[in-house]
Amino acid sequence: MTPFIAFESVYARLLRSHIDTDQIIPARFLKTTSREGLGRHAFADWRYEEGGQLRPDFPLHHPSARGATVLLAGENFGCGSSREHAPWALLEMGFRAVIAPSFGDIFRQNALKNGLLPIAVDAGVHAALADAPPDATVGVDLGVIRLPDGQRAFYPIDPFWKACLAGGIDEIEYVLRQAEAIADFEQGAR
Amino acid sequence: MTQARTLYDRLWDDHLVVERPDEPALVYIDLHLVHEVTSPQAFEGLRRRGLLVRRPNRTVATIDHAIPTHDRSLPIADRVAAGQIEQLKRNCTDFGVPLHGPGSGRQGIVHVIGPELGLTQPGMTVVCGDSHTATHGAFGALAFGIGTSEVEMVLATQCLLQRRSKNQRVEVTGRLRDGVTAKDLILALIARIGVDGGAGTVLEYTGSAVRALDMEARMTVCNMSIEAGARAGMIAPDDTTFQYLHGRPFAPSGRAWDEALERWRTLVTDDGASFDRSVEIDGDAIEPMITFGTNPAQAIAIGGRVPSPTDVPAADREALTKALAYMGIEPARPILGHPVQTVFIGSCTNGRLSDLRAAASVLRGRKVHPGVRTLVVPGSEDVGRAAEAEGLADIFRTAGAEWRAPGCSMCIAMNGDEVRPGETAVSTSNRNFEGRQGRGSRTLLASPLTAAAAAVTGAVADPRTFA
Numbered sequence A: 001m002t003p004f005i006a007f008e009s010v011y012a013r014l015l016r017s018h019i020d021t022d023q024i025i026p027a028r029f030l031k032t033t034s035r036e037g038l039g040r041h042a043f044a045d046w047r048y049e050e051g052g053q054l055r056p057d058f059p060l061h062h063p064s065a066r067g068a069t070v071l072l073a074g075e076n077f078g079c080g081s082s083r084e085h086a087p088w089a090l091l092e093m094g095f096r097a098v099i100a101p102s103f104g105d106i107f108r109q110n111a112l113k114n115g116l117l118p119i120a121v122d123a124g125v126h127a128a129l130a131d132a133p134p135d136a137t138v139g140v141d142l143g144v145i146r147l148p149d150g151q152r153a154f155y156p157i158d159p160f161w162k163a164c165l166a167g168g169i170d171e172i173e174y175v176l177r178q179a180e181a182i183a184d185f186e187q188g189a190r
Numbered sequence B: 001m002t003q004a005r006t007l008y009d010r011l012w013d014d015h016l017v018v019e020r021p022d023e024p025a026l027v028y029i030d031l032h033l034v035h036e037v038t039s040p041q042a043f044e045g046l047r048r049r050g051l052l053v054r055r056p057n058r059t060v061a062t063i064d065h066a067i068p069t070h071d072r073s074l075p076i077a078d079r080v081a082a083g084q085i086e087q088l089k090r091n092c093t094d095f096g097v098p099l100h101g102p103g104s105g106r107q108g109i110v111h112v113i114g115p116e117l118g119l120t121q122p123g124m125t126v127v128c129g130d131s132h133t134a135t136h137g138a139f140g141a142l143a144f145g146i147g148t149s150e151v152e153m154v155l156a157t158q159c160l161l162q163r164r165s166k167n168q169r170v171e172v173t174g175r176l177r178d179g180v181t182a183k184d185l186i187l188a189l190i191a192r193i194g195v196d197g198g199a200g201t202v203l204e205y206t207g208s209a210v211r212a213l214d215m216e217a218r219m220t221v222c223n224m225s226i227e228a229g230a231r232a233g234m235i236a237p238d239d240t241t242f243q244y245l246h247g248r249p250f251a252p253s254g255r256a257w258d259e260a261l262e263r264w265r266t267l268v269t270d271d272g273a274s275f276d277r278s279v280e281i282d283g284d285a286i287e288p289m290i291t292f293g294t295n296p297a298q299a300i301a302i303g304g305r306v307p308s309p310t311d312v313p314a315a316d317r318e319a320l321t322k323a324l325a326y327m328g329i330e331p332a333r334p335i336l337g338h339p340v341q342t343v344f345i346g347s348c349t350n351g352r353l354s355d356l357r358a359a360a361s362v363l364r365g366r367k368v369h370p371g372v373r374t375l376v377v378p379g380s381e382d383v384g385r386a387a388e389a390e391g392l393a394d395i396f397r398t399a400g401a402e403w404r405a406p407g408c409s410m411c412i413a414m415n416g417d418e419v420r421p422g423e424t425a426v427s428t429s430n431r432n433f434e435g436r437q438g439r440g441s442r443t444l445l446a447s448p449l450t451a452a453a454a455a456v457t458g459a460v461a462d463p464r465t466f467a
């Protein structure tokens, strides 16, 4: 993984609660054996008409969302299935962070492992972002965001994942280096 | 004296490989279940890194999500699905992972075959690239779903990096009444605590109503722990558990069985262990439940009225309005009598033999309503064989239902089995999200008894009137 670098961006708003992974990437697109090619199917049932035309009223098609690399969503974003296709699809759509009051547990893990930042914020911060004008921007760093009014807001990030993101550390490599401890465990009680 | 521990804490401690301050713990995984949808990119990762599967004998694969449930002698028409299935076969061959594929006599939904083969055992850590892995917690195992990166991690290292979860006790007192099932219990719980009521916690189900459940019913309860946002759900093992496991193909036997039993009997929550949260439910008061909205917490007793947006807190009003509009359901009206065009009986929640027996008890001597397409999909080849042998399949066919080959089928609608757009289905599966059962599908979650009652009536009906 490439090391995380702070950035600033306009943000797209999808202010529904409990957006589940079946909405982020419907199951019929999970028959692939690749990580690529999922972006165009993200939010497929909300984004396209039955015949495949773009739905102009879908919030991510709003002109102000163009070029957004941050998604602002409602609570419990990414609840439901364990499909890692959800963060893969969001990344391929161009998103690098999702800001929401809370996240589905497995989605949060999956997102972190792919460098898509899940940013959990309290109601006040969420409202400040939701109510800001359409062209407002947000600054994103590890553990802190900068709101449109210039205020900084801290968000919780596990120090271990923070170090992994900052250093571009590969978790599997990290665990493989502990092979001896694993072998000892296997030799032990069992 | 060591401190009083919960069952979860005990399993956690037993599987710690490395624990350092400020780092997630390295936790050992005893059983890794694999299916075609969430594994190809993980095997590809192993190849790229030049790694092998560390413990192929602790890894077991099957094919369930994308596989068609009609005539298995025909080639798979969907080329993409066929490619994914072929890829899993190739990966299992290349990496030495045992695969229980179609025709092996053991194929089925991953969460049905693990227990039924005796692979899932008390005290184990069990993972799968699938959120309903919580099912296996019914055996007193710590079982949870993981993403594909973690699948790759477990294939490569047999371990996961994890933070300890919080403990939440769910005590169900009394005893479920006739016509009320494990599915109603878990829907009642989720309606009570909400789709994030379990967030950050592992649920332990306790109490007389839980103890009285057989293993298949316990699996139904644990299966939907994820729908409350919980990391996992579990039930301490007891004689019901041990009797279920005895003699299963991969369960220990002989001396090893006696030793295992001795160990398994210690898998309890100590008296005085503290839980971070607790919820108590009166089992005697639970009614048959059904969902009306687009998340599993939007559920009511079958005789109840659909809530009206004005009944709920302001913050939930818009979500409820949207959900009812999607579902085509009117607020403030009884759900009984709501028209139904499709019935699905199956899935890892309710696709086991006892579920099919329940559905058959309603369909025996009755006919499926002419306007209702009814699919009965056994959870595994083993369940299918048993259902044929005891005449359940004939009951379904005679009633006018379609009796299919095992798989996930209409639970996730990846294999061509879909609810048509705009149609309402009563489904024994676990998710009523928008489009979950096909684009535009409308799902009402309920028990096999309630689903069968809807099949006969062509509308939502109280299963107790069919007893």
Ligand code: SF4
Residues within 6 Å of the ligand: B064, B065, B109, B110, B111, B130, B132, B347, B348, B349, B407, B408, B411, B412, B429, B430
């Ligand atoms: S039956 Fe449904 S919930 Fe269960 S594993 Fe299959 S797709 Fe997932």
